[in-house]
Amino acid sequence: MVAPRNNAPARSPRWLRRTLLGAACAVAGGVSLAAKPAVLLRFSHVVAPDTPKGQMALRFQALVHERSGGRIRVEVFPDSQLWGDDDEMEALRLGAVEMLAPSLSKFGNAGVPEFEVFDLPYLFADLAQVRRVTQGAVGRGLLQRLGRQQMLGLGFLDNGFKQMSATRPLRTPADFRGLRVRVQASRVLAAQMRALGARPVVLPFGETQRALASGVVDAAENPLSNFLTQGLAPWQPHVTLTQHGYLGYAVVSNPRFWASLSQADHRLLASALEDALAHGNRLSADLDRQALAMLRRTPGVMLHEPSAAERAALRQAVQPAWDGLRRSLGPGLLNDVRNALITG
C-alpha cells in the first residue's frame, strides 16, 4: 500500500549516512558471523519501499532467501540511503554495490543514449504498449547495449506514466512558461521542458523534495506513487493528469560480480529476478490507482484533467523533443520501436 511521506526526513550528509550504514552492517555481520552468507548482493535504489521498484526489490530479496536457504543474502537499501542518482552507476562499476534499478531515463547520461527513446513524450498509450517494446527484441537489444558501459542488463520494470505537479495547474503549453521544472538527467526530458517554455533543472531524485520545498524548482514530473511517497503534495498542490511520458527501470548488475557466481547461482538469481519483476509489473498499475485514490482524498491537493484539446496542444508543443532524438540517434531505433508497437 502506498503511503505518503509528509515531511522531509532530516537527512544527514551522504558520507555520514554511509559511515553509519557501514557501521550498522558491520555490527549486524558481527552478530551473525555463524550465518555469514556465501554470497552477499547489495541492491541499492532511490525510491521508497512502497513503490513498484521498492516492492520488486523486497520480493527479490525474499525469493532469493527462500530458494537459496539463506546461502545468498540480498540487502536492499531504498531511498538513496546507500547511493543516489549521482553516484550509483559508478558505485556499481567499482563493485561497491551489486544491483541497481535506475530509471531508463538515467542510462543516456551514463553513456547509453539509446535508452532516451523511452523519454519521448506520448510515445506509449499504455503499459501493454510499453511491454511490446521492453519484453521483445528491442528490449533485449537495449539491455545488451549496457555491456558497453560495464553493466549487465537483467530486465525491465514498469513504474507507470508521469503526471505534472506544480503550484498551479499545467493544462496548456502557456501554463508551463517560465517554470523551473525538475527533470532527470535526460536530453529528451530537458528538450521536452524547453519546448513547453519551461526551464529544465536536472536534480537527483533524492534532492527533489528539498528543492521543491525551498523553491529552487517550481514543478516536477512523476508517476503518482513517487509523488505520494516522496511527500511532494505540500509543495505541489496542483497535480495535472497529463500522462505525458513513461517511467520504467532496467535492473543492472556488475558483470564481474555475475561472472564470479556459479552457474547454479546464476539460474537461481535469474529466476528469482524474473518472478520479482513479474510481481513488480503486476503491482505497478495497482499502486498507481491507489496513489490516485489517496491523492483524491488528500486535503489541499487539486487534481486536474486536461481536455482533449488541451492534451492535443501539449502533444503538439513537445514535438521538438522528438526532432532532437531523431537527430541524435538517427531513425533506426525509433523505427524498431514503432514496428514493435504495431506488430507486438
Ligand code: LMR
Ligand atoms: C526520478 O529520478 O524521478 C526517478 O527515476 C526515480 C525512480 O527511480 O523512480
